[in-house]
Amino acid sequence: MVDITPADGIPPAEVAEVELYHPHSWWTKYIFSQDAKVIAVQYSATATGIGLVALVLSWLMRLQLGFPGTFNFITPEAYYQFITMHGMIMVIYLLTALFLGGFGNYLIPLMVGARDMVFPYVNMLSYWIYLLAVLVLVSSFFAPGGPTGAGWTLYPPQAIMSGTPGGQDWGIILMLSSLILFIIGFTMGGLNYVVTVLQGRTRGMTMMRLPLTVWGIFTATVMALLAFPALFVASVMMLLDRVLGTSFFMPAISELGQQLAHNGGSPILFQHLFWFFGHPEVYIVALPAFGIVSDLISTHARKNIFGYRMMVWAIVGIGALSFVVWAHHMYVSGMHPYFGFFFATTTLIIAIPTAIKVYNWVLTLWRGDIHLTIPMLFALAFIVTFVNGGLTGLFLGNVVVDVPLSDTMFVVAHFHMVMGVAPILVVFGAIYHWYPKVTGRMLDETLGRFHFWVTFLGAYLIFFPMHYLGLMGVPRRYAELTDMTIMTESARHLNSFISIMAFIVGFAQMVFLFNLIWSIRHGREAGGNPWRATTLEWQTPQTPPAHGNFGKNLPIVYRWAYDYSVPGAKEDFIPQNMPGSFGPSREPT
């Protein structure tokens, strides 16, 4: 543990060398490493690996939806299992783990000017428990009866009954156990991310000088620490219902003509607990994306971020508000109309800070010196996609609109736009942006542009038409719709088209993966600061940063993170650790 005890708020210039953990062998350097940068890469690689599984599952689902009846191995049961595992993996094991465990671990210590996380040992444990959670999840594919097919929301009573795949087999047990492990592991990591931001900042790095990336990840972590316990409670209680026959969630119910032993349990209670976690979860993946995209836009438009203070307030405000909107996922659960009214109102209020952020991104771009680099392209694509998904969110936030659209493809289109595609675009942009720091080499430009255009346009072509399907009344979570009257000729063609697009987009991801691996050795040398950025991670003496991040002395911070194109300065960027006063609008010295 790196114990830093500052006096009167001014941290010591240096943490005593003895306190920094040092690896002694190959094993402790690359495998059981306590270095946040290595842990970040481990998290990212594991998340990407399991994310590929989710991608393949989405192909299988699209095969069935686009060409019903052609692929006999996709039974309705298998289809439910694919949906469930796809949704759960994408939301939790890919996006949450990647943003917080991956980007959080890599960027927080570097950006705040620390040598490492404050509790490196706990940080390492966090990764290994995450890996265990992933392995338990994967094992359910091989368990008798296969993985659970309860839908990613795992609603009881169906989740643990024999009609649902995995309900009376191993599937649901492994899923719940894996979630419990994930939450334990995440809590360990989350403590590190929060306390490092609180206590690990270097001299001069006040909270209001932090890059927005750190603000986003920090707030998201605080939210996750408070929201995941709800999923934990729900998982433990459901596990007891399933394994030991309690009736927390299970009402009196009969199955195959037989009365089950359960009695009186409340499925609605589960929904409350699940969505108390589930809604903040949306922002747990969105806030880091907001933060990162702000930094990408500012750096690649060579302009300071517009309204930094407002951006910080908006991040904090969204974080707080998102805890009081959860029941907008339960409009159709038979709740009291006044409740519906309350939750619709809070939902619409969140739109205000969110809209402020969008305005500020656009105003940052306004008359900026926009370099259409690949990170910038992804950032622009994010804004478009996020606005699109956010607008349909305003539709669905209203009870009267949501009730008929609930459980249709419109909802699938909405949440894929807003929490699937938009954050993933930021992930890509961030990888193109920081890959040079992690590996010392640039990703290939041509492959990158190909990847961008196919992914962006393709994702639009996949998810935009789904809105129409939803408005026509096509329900979600249906394996087979051919005989229904709503499935007109054109709707069926549209479905096939969407499926083909899904394959093309998936193929582009393979190109991206190839690029990631190939460029480690063959990419162009990047140098220490290829984007000429101001934040501390670009000012490290070595690239990739060595153990301990900064050389002999920790950097001292003299300014905020967005001094781009300052008139009167020699370069068009001023690193945060450069002292001095520049520009006519500033106080002369």
Place this chain on the structure above:
Amino acid sequence: MSVIIVFLFVVAGFAGWWLSHQGLMSKPWLEQGLAGDVVALNRSTLPTAKIGLGVFLAVVGCLFALFTSAYFMRMAVPDWQPLPLPRLLWLNTGVLVLSSIALQCTSVAARRGQIDTVRLGLATAGLTALAFLIGQLMAWRQLTADGYLLASNPANSFFYLITGIHGLHILGGLVGLGRTTTSAWTGARPERVRLGVELCAMYWHFLLFVWLAIFALLAGWAATFVDICRLLLT
């Protein structure tokens, strides 16, 4: 879900208080430090480990607040039959209080540098905490022997679940306590021992508080209290 909302308000209060010290109204774009300037960070002067434990306890508090919320919601269903709490729980409560007191004394002794008292205090705290756990297990056995099984009524299920989770937290605390005890016996640096003792004391007091709250909940007093509040409000 009102319990968890109240809990979150408390957390939000802390967060708001902390944020209000972070210069949210400052204009960072006007700040340009000259070489040699060092600005204060408004960083806490507490040891980092204490901050870490504080954040962790907020998460644990959140967990129990959620269990309580679930308890109240499930309680509203008519099949709920409260179970008679074994008298043994009073004894267990006393033992846990003793454990907390022992750690409090230990932390005073650690501040004064009286290593012998520290060792004695740590051992007492550890043994009493173990005794508490054994007492809880005996209470479980008594209940099962009397036919109050886990699955026979939701009140029973909640009893076993919540006391079980609380016990697991104590068990985890014992690991930390064990490490501190070893360091006190093997002559680690006094500051280290002192920090360890203070962390243990903080954790113990918190878990004692949680235990008192869930005892009140399981005994039904909390529900009465909530009813009174509701009456006063309407």
